[in-house]
Amino acid sequence: MKAAAKAGKEKKNGYGYDLIAYTVYAFLYLPILIVIIYSFNKSEINVNFTGFTLDWYKELFSKDRDLWQALKTSLLLASYSTIISCVIGTFATIAMHRYRFPGKQIIENLLYIPIVIPEIVIGIAFLATMSMFGINMSMTTLVISHVTFCVPFVIFTLRPRISGFDASIEEAAMDLGANQWHTLKRVTIPMLVPGIIASALMSFTLSIDDVTISFFAAGPENTTLPIKIYGMVRGKISPDVYGQCVIIMLGTIALVAAAMLILSANARRTKRIQSN
Amino acid sequence: MTEKMDKKPIISLRNVIKKYGENLVVNKINLDIYQGEFLTLLGASGCGKTTTLRMIAGFEDITEGEIFLEDENMAGKPPYHRNVNTVFQSYALFPHMNVFDNVAFGLVEKKMKKAEIRKKVREVLELVQLTGFERRKPDQMSGGQKQRVAIARAIVNNPRVLLLDEPLGALDLKLRRQMQLDLKHLQQQLNITFVYVTHDQEEAMTMSDRIAIMNGGVFEQIGTAEEIYEHPKTKFVADFIGESNIFETSIHAVEEKMLKLIMEQGDVTVREQGFEVNEIAYLCVRPENIKISEFPVEGFNLKGIIKENIYVGSQIKTTIEMINGYLVKKTAFPDGDMKPAGSIVYLYWDDGKSVLMHTKEDKIYNYIESAEGGSIPS
Numbered sequence: 001m002k003a004a005a006k007a008g009k010e011k012k013n014g015y016g017y018d019l020i021a022y023t024v025y026a027f028l029y030l031p032i033l034i035v036i037i038y039s040f041n042k043s044e045i046n047v048n049f050t051g052f053t054l055d056w057y058k059e060l061f062s063k064d065r066d067l068w069q070a071l072k073t074s075l076l077l078a079s080y081s082t083i084i085s086c087v088i089g090t091f092a093t094i095a096m097h098r099y100r101f102p103g104k105q106i107i108e109n110l111l112y113i114p115i116v117i118p119e120i121v122i123g124i125a126f127l128a129t130m131s132m133f134g135i136n137m138s139m140t141t142l143v144i145s146h147v148t149f150c151v152p153f154v155i156f157t158l159r160p161r162i163s164g165f166d167a168s169i170e171e172a173a174m175d176l177g178a179n180q181w182h183t184l185k186r187v188t189i190p191m192l193v194p195g196i197i198a199s200a201l202m203s204f205t206l207s208i209d210d211v212t213i214s215f216f217a218a219g220p221e222n223t224t225l226p227i228k229i230y231g232m233v234r235g236k237i238s239p240d241v242y243g244q245c246v247i248i249m250l251g252t253i254a255l256v257a258a259a260m261l262i263l264s265a266n267a268r269r270t271k272r273i274q275s276n
Numbered sequence: 277m278t279e280k281m282d283k284k285p286i287i288s289l290r291n292v293i294k295k296y297g298e299n300l301v302v303n304k305i306n307l308d309i310y311q312g313e314f315l316t317l318l319g320a321s322g323c324g325k326t327t328t329l330r331m332i333a334g335f336e337d338i339t340e341g342e343i344f345l346e347d348e349n350m351a352g353k354p355p356y357h358r359n360v361n362t363v364f365q366s367y368a369l370f371p372h373m374n375v376f377d378n379v380a381f382g383l384v385e386k387k388m389k390k391a392e393i394r395k396k397v398r399e400v401l402e403l404v405q406l407t408g409f410e411r412r413k414p415d416q417m418s419g420g421q422k423q424r425v426a427i428a429r430a431i432v433n434n435p436r437v438l439l440l441d442e443p444l445g446a447l448d449l450k451l452r453r454q455m456q457l458d459l460k461h462l463q464q465q466l467n468i469t470f471v472y473v474t475h476d477q478e479e480a481m482t483m484s485d486r487i488a489i490m491n492g493g494v495f496e497q498i499g500t501a502e503e504i505y506e507h508p509k510t511k512f513v514a515d516f517i518g519e520s521n522i523f524e525t526s527i528h529a530v531e532e533k534m535l536k537l538i539m540e541q542g543d544v545t546v547r548e549q550g551f552e553v554n555e556i557a558y559l560c561v562r563p564e565n566i567k568i569s570e571f572p573v574e575g576f577n578l579k580g581i582i583k584e585n586i587y588v589g590s591q592i593k594t595t596i597e598m599i600n601g602y603l604v605k606k607t608a609f610p611d612g613d614m615k616p617a618g619s620i621v622y623l624y625w626d627d628g629k630s631v632l633m634h635t636k637e638d639k640i641y642n643y644i645e646s647a648e649g650g651s652i653p654s
Contacts, residue, residue: 171335172368174355176382176433186381190372 032249039242056243067244070228077139077214077224078207081146085203086196088147089154094188096155097162111152122149123216130217137219145217146210150203157199157263158192165191194262201259205252285344286311286469287332287437292341294327294493301327303493304341309437309471314463316472316480319490320516325473328490329439332471333362346436356385360437361430365445367422369414375401375425376410382433400432403462420451427462437469444479456482477517481505489513505562507631514560514631521566521604523559525632527551535632541598545575548632558633565629566606568596568613573624580604582619596621 039057043050060067096104114122126145127137135141169191173183189196211226218224223231225248232241285308294302302324309315317325330336332343334355343350350358361382369378376397383393401407404424414422423443430438443459444452460483463470474480480487481501488498489512496516497509508514514522528543529536530553537544537559544559551557568582580596583603592614594606604623608614615621 166366166368168364168366168368169370171333171355172362172364172429173370173381174335175333175360175362176429177356177385178381179354179356182385187370191370193372 035242035245035249038239039246041239041242044239056239060240060243060247066223067225067228070223070225073139073222074208074225077142077146077222078204080139080143081150081207082200082203084143084147085150085154086200089151089158089199090189090192090196092151093155093158093162093192094184097159111155114149114152115156119149119210119212123213126213127216137217137222139219139222141219142214142217142222142224145213146207149210149213150206153202153206154196154199157202158195161192161195194265198259198262201255201262205255205259209248209252283310284347285309286346287471288342288344289328289332290342290344292328292331292343293339294324294331294336295339301493302331305493305495307488307495307498309469311469312467314460314470314472314483314485316474316484316487317490318474318477318480318487318516320475323490324493325475325490326441329362329441329471329473332437333360333439334358359435360439361433361435362439362441363423363426363430363443365442367414367426369422369425369429371414373413374410375406375412375414375417378414378425379429379432381429386433396432400428403431403465404428419447420455423447423455427459431462431466431468435468437471438463440470440472442474443472445474452479459483481517489516491516508560509633511558511560511633511635514558514633519563519605519607521561521563523561523602525557525559527553527555527557529553537632540600541580541602541604542576542578544578544630546630546632547627551632551634556635558635560631560633561625561629563593563605563607565625566596566604567624567626568594568606568615568621569624570615570619570621572622576622576624578623580621580623582615582617582621584617585614596623 037049040052040054041049042053042055096108123145126141126148130137130141170183170187173187174180178186209226210224211230214224214227215230218227225244229241229244232238287307287309289305289307291304291306292302293300293304305324305328317328319325327336331338332345332350334350334353334357338351345358345360370381373381379397379400380393383396388396397410398407401409404427406421406424406428409417409421409425414425417425423446426443440459444455447455456479459470472480472483484501486498486500487504489496489504491512497504497513499507504513504517508517508520511522514520523539523541525537525539525544527535528538530551533547533549534545535548535551537546537557539559546559572579578598580598583595583597586593586595587610590609591607592610592612594608594614596604596606598604
């Protein structure tokens with residue numbers, strides 16, 4: 001009660017802070033709003049809004065085959081790299097949780113590197129490595145590059161969940177006659193499933209909108225959607241790009257929302273397990 | 277007790293040592309546990325009791341020594357190849373499975389037929405009074421219910437021995453008392469050997485056939501609740517189980533089964549054997565056995581003054597200050613012998629109501645004695 005009253009008071013006092021907050025949000029979301037608005041603009045020039053139209057969306061869905069090919073590439077790429085990242089990430093998390101091995105701390109710290117260092121550096125490094133070994137850029141190299149930056153996110157998503165586990169749950173499985181493999185299959189991995197789903201959504205989202213790394217790792221036939229759009233806007237910005245952006249945005253928001261929902265349910269559950 | 281001693285042990289610990297690095301957790305223990313017995317490992321936290329249980333279950337390696345389950349050496353056998361089951365302190369139910377699947381887990385591992393699994397799970401849930409809870413998930417149940425699922429999940433496998441690691445620790449006092457009796461009855465009904473770990477002496481005394489008191493990685497004493505309470509073998513046991521008045525004494529004279537003791541508080545003659553003159557020993561008397569008199573009693577020269585009487589309902593707790601400032605605890609029924617605070621009283625107790633215990637210090641004392649005597653010990 002007291003805390004709630006206090007919180008209410010603080011809100012009233014923070015008049016100036018409200019203004020700052022609104023400004024920040026305006027800067028963040030106004031451009032997105034503009035993109036949405038212009039995707040429905042009759043005029044081809046984006047400075048004045050001349051009337052509502054769905055023509056750009058029609059055009060998008062009817063003629064531009066290249067764009068659809070790029071979308072297909074992107075979806076395939078995101079699916080492959082999500083599946084591979086989740087498998088590697090899940091087993092890595094379990095291994096790092098369960099075993100002590102030399103250099104474990106170093107490996108854990110190395111996980112931050114793909115997240116921290118600029119994507120452009122990763123991209124160039126990847127390109128340099130591949131050309132050193134004389135490997136041509138293809139879908140395979142693209143998937144490898146995406147798995148590289150998705151795996152750390154999978155591990156970071158799963159790690160809090162697995163460390164919240166009661167260690168005796170796995171012991172209980174073994175006590176009841178399950179060998180190591182059965183324990184993994186029947187207990188450990190099923191308990192990780194919500195976390196795995198959340199990290200799959202995250203990997204998919206990261207993979208599907210990546211430009212920088214894909215730019216270096218993609219072969220000529222494997223243009224992803226973000227690269228394609230990037231190429232399109234280098235010249236004149238055509239309103240159909242706005243439409244494209246709106247669609248991607250909606251897709252991404254849906255995915256992230258799903259991830260957030262699962263993560264929060266996950267966190268509540270972990271908390272409950274720990275409090276019991 | 278004696279009839280159990282005739283049987284063959286179901287679990288034998290032989291010179292078991294457990295070290296974590298340099299840290300000695302279990303120090304060369306020996307223990308036989310018999311078929312159908314309820315044995316409790318009792319001790320404060322860090323005494324090695326849980327480690328001992330985990331070594332029997334197979335979760336911990338043994339540094340040295342051997343554990344036998346029905347004459348079979350368990351060395352190198354993983355938990356899933358041992359016919360024992362464990363009830364964990366945290367219950368350790370599988371959160372992604374409902375009650376039925378939790379209980380059926382071990383039977384599925386044994387590749388039992390589905391119809392048989394269903395029948396067995398139904399029977400065991402009836403036994404723990406959880407019929408109708410099959411579809412519940414663990415997080416939809418109370419602590420007491422989860423505890424019963426954990427027990428059902430273990431006993432459905434028909435283990436030779438059930439290991440219980442402080443299974444009632446997380447429950448509130450009232451529920452815990454009820455569960456103590458339920459568990460005891462369950463054990464008698466199933467005739468499964470229970471090895472129970474707890475730090476709660478009352479719990480241990482309520483449930484156990486035998487109690488093994490652990491301290492610093494060794495057993496201080498193994499015996500029935502009565503043996504341990506009435507005849508503690510060490511000062512630790514006397515202190516740990518119930519309340520005790522412990523006097524430090526030295527043996528002044530040994531006369532035909534009677535020992536004359538000198539202590540700071542006064543002199544006492546007790547009926548004991550197996551002690552030598554000049555040996556240092558502890559004399560333990562339970563508060564309920566202390567009696568008071570206005571006049572000196574033969575064989576006792578223990579004078580004190582009553583500090584206070586506290587009425588606690590069923591009993592009166594009296595504190596008596598002795599000559600050297602030592603405070604003696606005495607409990608009595610409200611209609612028993614009572615003197616107002618400030619009275620000068622003489623303490624005594626009935627024959628056989630005190631226990632004399634060897635100390636580890638007596639050797640040092642002997643050494644000092646002989647050194648003072650001028651002779652060098654060889």
